[in-house]
Amino acid sequence: MMTPEEKSTITDLKKCNFKEMYEYFKAKSEERKNMSKEEKKKIKAQNEAIQKEYGVCMMDGHKEKIGNFKIEPPGLFRGRGDHPKQGMLKMRINPEDVIINCSSDSKIPEPPAGHRWKKVLHNNKVTWLASWTENIQGHTKYVILNATFKLKGEKDLQKYEIARKLHRTVDKIRAHYREDWKSKEMMIQQRAVAMYFIDKLALSVDNEKEEGETADTVGCCSLRVEHIKLHDELDGKESVVEFDFLGKDSIRYYNTVSVDKRVYKNLKLFMDNKQPGDDLFDRLNTSIMNEHLNSLMKGLTAKVFRTYNASKTLQEQLNLLTNPDDPVPVKLLSYNRANRAVAILCHHQLFNAQVETLQMKARKRLSELKVKNNLGKPLERTTDPREATGKLSHITTLDENKEIALGTSKLNYLDPRISVACIQPYSRSIGDECASWKHISITLIQHPAIITPDPLEMSVPHAAYFNHPSSASSHTPDPLEMSVLHGSIFQSP
DNA sequence: TTGCCTACTTAGTAGAAGTTCC
DNA sequence: GGAACTTCTACTAAGTAGGCAA
Incomplete structure (x- = not known):
């Protein structure tokens, strides 16, 4: 901060020499690095x-x-x-x-x-x-309180219960918006197409923000004409929509999707006579959307679709990728792949210069280790899991996770009960090799809910699932008693 | 209906802390 | 024992959604 005098003296920062400052902070950082053990302890x-x-x-x-x-x-x-x-x-x-x-x-x-x-x-x-x-x-x-506090876990539970409720009625809701594509009313048509995008592509909703106050980012309801291109045909697919916009945190969303013919036709209509900077859904905003959703199902808001589709994807992928007889490292690899499918769906990205170097190293080590193995194929079941070593699985995970952030979905979108149900059979089959569940889950998955299976020991966000009185309801099976198919919580009621 | 405000929820990043490797 | 690697956590920005008043 400059005083008024300094401001009148210093008119061009380019003429300033900041070397002394730079050296100072460099020295400070060096000092920190070279601290003795005692100093660090202190x-x-x-x-x-x-x-x-x-x-x-x-x-x-x-x-x-x-x-x-x-x-x-x-x-x-x-x-x-x-x-x-x-x-x-x-x-x-x-x-x-x-x-x-x-x-x-x-x-x-x-x-x-x-x-x-x-x-x-x-x-x-x-x-x-x-x-x-x-x-x-x-x-x-x-x-605010740390994420481990009781109320947070309870609210999380509610969130996933609403997602499960959506599962039971989603077919009806989908049929409803498909019907609305044909509505004579423009607002209803737009609402129905936006719902289709939110449901199919897991786009975030987006509330309006003041222009010039924030970065120019959009979500589904605030998409502009310039953010999509229509192709009658692209790469052999019909009715293709090409999305290109900056979403939350200015992360670029680029995707080409073959959509329902009716949606394609509607989009053409919405874009008719509009400038690139005009709103695609000009009759729509998030409160119209949410009010409608709430009328279809109590408690339903736009973001629930993301939670639902994320958790549903995890469950489907786990069912597809895992086999109760897989050894632990293979199981872990499959879990990470399922997690990764969710992160891709929700568009959670990782940009870090370090990642690039790490990935390159990982890939090099991977190609050395992989010779006799077929672990490199993404999202497919490995055919001979016994050949997989923990190390190879780990490196494969690292390699496959380039630019995909897994943490966000684990923390906010994946119903922990699915993970618990998925690794549950392991606690029985692994036996003495892995001394305890605790050991397995810490090694396997840094998932808030399954650090430990003992509900009484849980001190993590989703603990409320298991140790709060209300969670003793029929919807919340005790993880230790669960005999459901691994990973299946989205069953008919 | 619109804009604004409040109170959360979701999100990526830097660097501290912990672990493994040589 | 220290460098290199890896994971975890603190931090704080950027969303969502509901309520209220003009």
Whole structure:
């Protein structure tokens, strides 16, 4: 930050020499690297003490970890993609900017000496503990609990239950929107085509955002004419739609899809007499869509289709790829491939310069190891699993996951019960080799729900599935008692 | 109907932390 | 024992969705 005097002196940053700063930070980083074991230990202990004092709270009588108890430090706003506010200064937050939310009978946290809080609330209808408004976009930021907290698991369970409810009625809903393609009313036609895209392609929904305030990204409802091209025929397929747009986080979505003839015809109509920058679905927005969805099924919103199709894909892939007799490494490879199919569906990407180098190395090692094996084929069952070693499976996974991020779907889209049901048979068949379920699941899958099979030991996000009283309902089989086909939770009720 | 606001949920990235290899 | 590799986690941006008021 510059003072007014500095601002009048420094008019062109290109003429500044930042070498000293650069050297300073380089030295700092070097210093960190060269720290002795004792110093590292000391810092770790200090951090743990801070975590112990500020990183926990009591909620409904449970001790819960707080996710982000440290306020965001000042710095340059990064933003993703071509963000108009990229590089703006994110100001320091002072206690005077912070609202505290806690029970009226609790001990109100002390502000730092010489300061006071903006406000202290006692709102027990929300989950946040403190909030402030950031200066870049004027958004409210929250101090919230860590993802492992009880309520989060319960809400997750609800989310997947709605997805399962959708499964039971999805045929009807699909038939309904197919019928609506023929509607005389333009809004209904547009709504039905958008639903088809959301369902078939797992596009995100997209709410309108203020122009010039954020990067120019779109979702299904805000697609513009310039984002799609129609081909009567392409590569031997008929009625092909070519999508090309920037979605959430400015990740490019490029896809060519052969669509239903009626949809193709509708799209032509929607694009008629429009400029490239015009809305494709000009009569549609997310609240129209969600209101309609809720009338078809209580609790249904557009994003549920993504959850449903993701979990359904996992289950289908697991059924297709796994065999109860597979050895553990092969099982793991199959699980990762199924997970990967979901990540592809949901378009979760990984861009990292390091990944490229890692992949190259992995591929090299893979070709050395693979000679007698056929593990390289994506999404196919391996024919001779016994030949697979854990190492080879691991490297194959790495190789196949180029630019595909698996974590997001694991965390937000995959019903953990499917994973539990899938590896359940293993806990019986592996026997003494892998001493415990715990060992298997930690090695196999870093899935929040199945770090350990013991519901009483679970301290992870989806734990509520198994240890909350309401989850004892008929929809939530005890993982230890499950005798369902591995991976099958989408069965008829 | 529209715009705005609040309160979550979903998302990718950097780098710390942990593990394996030589 | 340290370098190289790999995984995990903190961080925070960017979505979704509901509610409310003009």
